[in-house]
Amino acid sequence: MVGSTRREAMKVRIQVVIESEAGETVDAHEIAGIHRKELRPETLGLTLEEAKTVLEGVQRTIVEQQTAEYLQMQSRCPHCGTKRSHKGDHTVTLRTLFGKLRVKSPRVYHCQCQPRPTRTFSPLAELLPERSTPELLYLETKWASLMSYGLTTKLLEEVLPLGKYVNAETVRNHLHAVAERAETELGDEQVFYIDGCPRDWATLPRPDGPLTVGLDGGYVHSCDKTSRKDGWFEVIAGKSITAEGTAKCFAFVPRYDTKPKRRVFEVLKSQGMQMNQQVTFLSDGGDTVRQLQLYLNPQAEHLLDWFHVAMRVTVMTQMAKGLEGKDVAIQPAVLKELERSKWYLWHGNVYEACISIDNLELMLDNDDPLTVKRRSLLKALRDFRIYITTNARLIPNYGERWRYGEAIATGFVESTVNQVISKRCVKSQQMKWSPRGAHLLLQMRTRVLNDELKDTFRRWYPGTQNEEVKFKEAA
Numbered sequence: 357m358v359g360s361t362r363r364e365a366m367k368v369r370i371q372v373v374i375e376s377e378a379g380e381t382v383d384a385h386e387i388a389g390i391h392r393k394e395l396r397p398e399t400l401g402l403t404l405e406e407a408k409t410v411l412e413g414v415q416r417t418i419v420e421q422q423t424a425e426y427l428q429m430q431s432r433c434p435h436c437g438t439k440r441s442h443k444g445d446h447t448v449t450l451r452t453l454f455g456k457l458r459v460k461s462p463r464v465y466h467c468q469c470q471p472r473p474t475r476t477f478s479p480l481a482e483l484l485p486e487r488s489t490p491e492l493l494y495l496e497t498k499w500a501s502l503m504s505y506g507l508t509t510k511l512l513e514e515v516l517p518l519g520k521y522v523n524a525e526t527v528r529n530h531l532h533a534v535a536e537r538a539e540t541e542l543g544d545e546q547v548f549y550i551d552g553c554p555r556d557w558a559t560l561p562r563p564d565g566p567l568t569v570g571l572d573g574g575y576v577h578s579c580d581k582t583s584r585k586d587g588w589f590e591v592i593a594g595k596s597i598t599a600e601g602t603a604k605c606f607a608f609v610p611r612y613d614t615k616p617k618r619r620v621f622e623v624l625k626s627q628g629m630q631m632n633q634q635v636t637f638l639s640d641g642g643d644t645v646r647q648l649q650l651y652l653n654p655q656a657e658h659l660l661d662w663f664h665v666a667m668r669v670t671v672m673t674q675m676a677k678g679l680e681g682k683d684v685a686i687q688p689a690v691l692k693e694l695e696r697s698k699w700y701l702w703h704g705n706v707y708e709a710c711i712s713i714d715n716l717e718l719m720l721d722n723d724d725p726l727t728v729k730r731r732s733l734l735k736a737l738r739d740f741r742i743y744i745t746t747n748a749r750l751i752p753n754y755g756e757r758w759r760y761g762e763a764i765a766t767g768f769v770e771s772t773v774n775q776v777i778s779k780r781c782v783k784s785q786q787m788k789w790s791p792r793g794a795h796l797l798l799q800m801r802t803r804v805l806n807d808e809l810k811d812t813f814r815r816w817y818p819g820t821q822n823e824e825v826k827f828k829e830a831a
């Protein structure tokens with residue numbers, strides 16, 4: 357009532373009306389009734405609980421209608437039209453975004469007009485073998501790739517009318533099933549991925565620019581505690597960056613994965629890698645990654661990622677800054693020498709860098725009693741010397757490459773391992789993984805980070821796209 361100050365109660369009835377193709381009402385179902393009095397911030401529109409009730413009600417009505425129509429269609433033999441005889445009723449549980457629904461699923465006899473391997477079948481159960489809708493699987497997989505299974509469960513439960521049925525175990529099993537399906541699409545493993553010969557490569561169109569691939573290893577806590585050695589297992593993460601700067605990441609568990617090279621190759625191929633294209637592999641120098649990057653491209657060069665070199669020097673600089681007591685006296689000289697060693701490495705001079713590290717060792721290993729902090733810095737220095745001498749042939753003149761705009765590192769801000777693995781798998785010490793569980797999760801996580809999961813689902817369920825189009829047209 358316009359102009360009135362009288363508060364009026366408002367009643368909203370929500371109904372689902374089912375119409376035939378001709379527009380006649382076939383059936384109508386009352387879903388919910390909502391009462392509103394005074395307009396306040398908290399009474400504006402629907403509350404989450406009301407929205408969940410409405411969605412669940414609409415979903416139940418539509419699903420019941422759809423399944424009933426389908427079963428009606430299935431009640432006669434498609435070949436001769438004879439009515440199929442009924443053997444018994446079962447129920448199937450269908451998990452959808454808007455509720456878990458139990459639907460009647462009859463078992464019927466096959467018609468005798470055609471030879472059949474079985475006597476009976478359940479049309480609905482056979483139509484919906486997965487029992488969960490693709491969209492629900494998609495959302496579960498997407499969110500569980502970004503945060504823990506437990507948090508994913510809580511999020512979905514809070515915003516969707518899924519009831520108490522969702523639990524972390526179910527979400528994990530669904531993610532594993534989706535990941536395994538994606539894994540079956542990966543081609544066979546080969547040792548050698550270089551295709552053709554130099555004469556063929558010369559005839560290829562000019563590639564867009566070099567590809568830069570960063571490879572790095574990390575460790576994940578194992579749930580398998582049969583021996584001490586089993587406490588941790590290795591995970592490899594990588595990122596491939598095109599000349600235009602678009603990046604794709606990948607990851608795998610070497611102990612579990614049987615096709616690591618194929619996996620990396622497919623990522624590079626999806627970014628348009630050609631056999632005449634320059635590919636720079638940047639790694640932390642570990643054995644697993646060294647093996648992996650061989651024979652993927654004839655033009656490949658293999659370098660130690662400057663990120664790892666610089667990080668190690670940064671850590672030692674922090675340790676030197678933390679020196680206390682008598683050690684403070686040598687601090688300025690130590691810091692200066694660390695800077696010198698980094699400068700030599702930046703210019704690819706491993707020989708001078710080693711001399712610089714030897715000088716540092718002499719400074720730290722002096723006649724004063726060895727303090728805990730000096731001892732750890734000394735140990736870090738010795739490890740660093742081993743690290744650069746082992747990887748000496750992978751150390752280029754970074755400064756020169758940098759001036760020419762060539763790749764020297766894939767992650768100055770954050771390592772690929774941190775982005776891909778640590779943030780999801782090693783956030784807390786309690787998180788323990790099986791090699792299979794970690795591998796499958798990482799396949800989905802990289803797909804989500806690469807923004808490819810939705811395309812995967814659209815390819816598997818092409819109907820999804822059509823429905824969306826129809827919905828837009830209707831609106």
Ligand SMILES: [Zn+2]
Pocket residue numbers: 433434435436437438467468469470
């Ligand atoms: Zn028949």
